[in-house]
Amino acid sequence: MTAAKPLVVDLDGSLLRTDSLHESIAANLRSPGRLAGAAARLGRGKAVFKRTLAAASPDLANVPLNPAVVDLITERAAHGGEVIVATGADDSIARGVAARVPGITDLLASDGLMNLTGTRKADALVARFGLRGFDYVGNAPVDVPIWDVADEAYLATTRPEGLPGWAARRSFAGVLRDPRPSRMRTWTRALRLHQSAKNLLLFLPLIAAHSFTDGALLGRAAAGFVAFTFMASAVYLLNDTLDMASDRAHPRKHSRPIAAGWISPLLGLTVGAGLVVLSLVISALLGPAFLAVVLAYALLTTVYSFWLKRIAIVDIVVLALLYMVRIVAGAVVTGIALSFWFTGVTLFVFLSLALVKRYAEAHQAREARREISGRGYSGDDVHAILALGASAGIASVLLLAIYIQSDAVSDLYPAPALLWLVIPAFFYWIAHLWLTAGRGEVHDDPLVFALRDPASLISAVVMLGIFFAASLPASAGLVNGLFP
Structure with missing residues (x-):
């Protein structure tokens, strides 16, 4: 040299x-x-x-x-x-x-x-x-x-x-x-394939209507799941491109592939455009109504990425609606009507989950004594967010309790009285999620966190088991025998 x-x-x-x-x-x-x-x-x-x-x-x-x-x-x-x-x-x-x-x-x-x-x-x-x-x-x-x-x-x-x-x-x-990670790992992270778990919400109307054994409807829901996964991954690529600067200043998000420089923002946008086309083709094959829902999701999430995520409270409502759109999509693609009570329960659950997401960010910012880049919150907002989120969670529990008393439940479940056992399990899950967030242990989308969290999974199994037991004709005789 x-x-x-x-x-x-x-x-x-x-x-x-x-x-x-x-x-x-x-x-x-x-x-x-x-x-x-x-x-x-x-x-x-x-x-x-x-x-x-x-x-x-x-x-x-x-x-x-x-x-x-x-x-x-x-x-x-x-x-x-x-x-x-x-x-x-x-x-x-x-x-x-x-x-x-x-x-x-x-x-x-x-x-x-x-x-x-x-x-x-x-x-x-x-x-x-x-x-x-x-x-x-x-x-x-x-x-x-x-x-x-x-x-x-x-x-x-x-x-x-x-x-x-x-x-x-x-x-x-x-x-x-400057060794890059493997392309497979890089793109898996960039496309947020683990976040596709949220798109399982498309199957919820099928499960709630007890139609999950219908092969044709299950196939349509699966195709809708793929369409939403493609569209959601495209939006993540756009969002990560728009958020490069704030992600690079974040203690955890700086390692995202676009923020870290492993994927060019233009390549990310190009791949995202291809995924949008694939999503729209599948959606069109599933019918104009489903295509309209997917387009509405794409429009709402794009507006959210560009502007609404910076407006406090408005971003919470939009996040909840983005969860809700998936359930609406599942109802549209299968032709299953959503009941008033089912819609109310899920909407308040999603409001609580959206607030958990913002609470986790505000809590981390407060602990680190830093500002939340690109959001309308600061670490001082944790108590207000906690109050709003816990209230939304309790509201969903109350709505579920009222739903159990409705005529629709009596028509679907031979032993509706068993469903009261769901209430303590549901309350436990809401309380556990907020307690975990308060300890600073929720670092991801709360729904994705729940699908990895043992306590949340056990709660889900218990609740599904109760719903299943209440749907069995034999359970009616048992309940009537215990409570004549």
């Missing part, structure tokens, strides 16, 4: 784990007018496009860096070497990133007139340092012209081992690895 020679470092995919242009596009998603204006200027050159987008600069404070590249910069700087960032990113973006890394002494970047990439970057570096007068860190085929005129070449890569095919025949002074 020639310590006296300057080290020139590329930005996108090299010092940055992600691409600053993609970050800029994502930062402008909430400003469609500016995004459209930038697209209109694309014909005037990519440098103009980048400069226009840079007017709404992405939050650069927590954009993930390649630690191996940072270490090389630190090492060179410690030996008195000059370190320059040379990038096709706009100058304002490059300066924001360079300011985060001690040891960087200067930068060359796109200036709104020239897009500093490929041969243009090579020419600029040779003009400044001379042929073989610098070492260069890059990551992509576009960097080949620069490596050709550099002294020592360094490759930044996210591959845990080996080299990309295009780089296999080149000689590198060093390979600066």
Whole structure:
């Protein structure tokens, strides 16, 4: 290594784990007018496009860096070497990133007139340092012209081992690895496949109507489940792209694949668009009414992602409605009518669950003495959220008790008196969920948490067992014998 020679470092995919242009596009998603204006200027050159987008600069404070590249910069700087960032990113973006890394002494970047990439970057570096007068860190085929005129070449890569095919025949002074997780694990997390458990709510009308043995209806509900899972995963990708900045400042969410830089925000949006198409095709095959429900869900959750999640209380109502839409979808796809009491019980349960979600975030923020980024709450709101959430939970228990006395229950269950045993089990689950949240142990969507929590699962089994027993004709004779 020639310590006296300057080290020139590329930005996108090299010092940055992600691409600053993609970050800029994502930062402008909430400003469609500016995004459209930038697209209109694309014909005037990519440098103009980048400069226009840079007017709404992405939050650069927590954009993930390649630690191996940072270490090389630190090492060179410690030996008195000059370190320059040379990038096709706009100058304002490059300066924001360079300011985060001690040891960087200067930068060359796109200036709104020239897009500093490929041969243009090579020419600029040779003009400044001379042929073989610098070492260069890059990551992509576009960097080949620069490596050709550099002294020592360094490759930044996210591959845990080996080299990309295009780089296999080149000689590198060093390979600066930032190993990414496996693609399977990365996409499983990005698509939130574990969250698809919430879409099991589509089967609830089928179960409540005692029609879960009907193969045709079960098949339609299963197809609806797939359609909702595709749409929900697409929304998660959009949501994670919009929330990159706040997620990166969060102690747990910063590891989400898009926030962590393992998936490009543009790739996430592209995959999301494909999932939307698949969801709509399946939904259309299931009928116009179901398609309308899926479109309503997509619209509501998109508006929530862009705006409503920042408005206190409104976000709670919308979260509860997003749970409720799944039950409505299950009713529509199977043709089963929802009763007034069933709708009331589930709506108040979902309000309580939505408040658990916000309570957990507020509780964690209060313990860590930090603000809740991108939400309309602070740690001081925990007591108010607790009161609202517990009240909604108790209301659902009371509505269930009233429902047990209704004529509809007498028609469905030969032994409706047994259903009173559900009340203490249901109350226990609501109380347990809030007690667990108060201890700071709910870190995920509360419904997903419940599907992993042993006490919640036992409560569910007990309640289902009671409902099943009450539906058996033999139970009527037993109950009548005990309570003549």
